[in-house]
Amino acid sequence: MQTTDLINKEDRTLAHFCQLDENNVVTQVIVVANEDTSDANGVEAEEIGVAFCKKLLGADTNWKQTSYNNNMRVRYAGIGYSFSEELNAFIPPSPFPSWVLDNATADWISPVGPAPTLTEAQTDARSYYRWDEEAGSWELETPPAPEEE
Numbered sequence: 001m002q003t004t005d006l007i008n009k010e011d012r013t014l015a016h017f018c019q020l021d022e023n024n025v026v027t028q029v030i031v032v033a034n035e036d037t038s039d040a041n042g043v044e045a046e047e048i049g050v051a052f053c054k055k056l057l058g059a060d061t062n063w064k065q066t067s068y069n070n071n072m073r074v075r076y077a078g079i080g081y082s083f084s085e086e087l088n089a090f091i092p093p094s095p096f097p098s099w100v101l102d103n104a105t106a107d108w109i110s111p112v113g114p115a116p117t118l119t120e121a122q123t124d125a126r127s128y129y130r131w132d133e134e135a136g137s138w139e140l141e142t143p144p145a146p147e148e149e
Contacts, residue, residue, distance in 0.1 A: 015044070017053050018077040018090075020062040026081045026090070029066065030057075037065075066090060074106045096133045112137060 015037045018029045030053065037049035046065045053063040066077035074089035081090045089106035099108040115129035115138045127142040 015049055016066045016068055017049055017063050018066050020064060020083055024083045026077045026079055029077055096131060098133060098136060
């Protein structure tokens with residue numbers, strides 16, 4: 001059996017749960033064996049996994065399941081992310097104070113929209129856009145060309 005087969009097999013047998021604080025902010029993410037999230041018939045259920053986490057780490061703790069493959073709750077939860085009951089989504093911290101949450105995607109967007117599309121010449125020059133919070137705009141950055149030997 002190849003290593004990738006082992007990894008893929010292990011991935012299918014694990015579930016991920018995150019602990020939320022009183023403000024629904026993720027404080028930790030743990031891995032739980034699927035057998036600890038399944039009933040006697042092998043049917044997985046979030047409630048069973050939550051009960052397992054509470055038994056393991058405290059009855060007064062708050063847990064939500066998250067998906068490493070992003071197939072539930074929009075994205076995989078990370079420490080510092082918040083959980084929105086309304087959107088049923090994990091939301092990363094806002095990258096900048098001026099950005100607003102797009103409720104349709106549970107993503108943060110700049111007040112002026114996405115960064116402009118790079119031209120082929122800009123891509124070839126390894127340019128990129130960076131958000132300038134003070135100016136409230138996207139600024140084109142081009143790193144120095146590598147020195148030729």
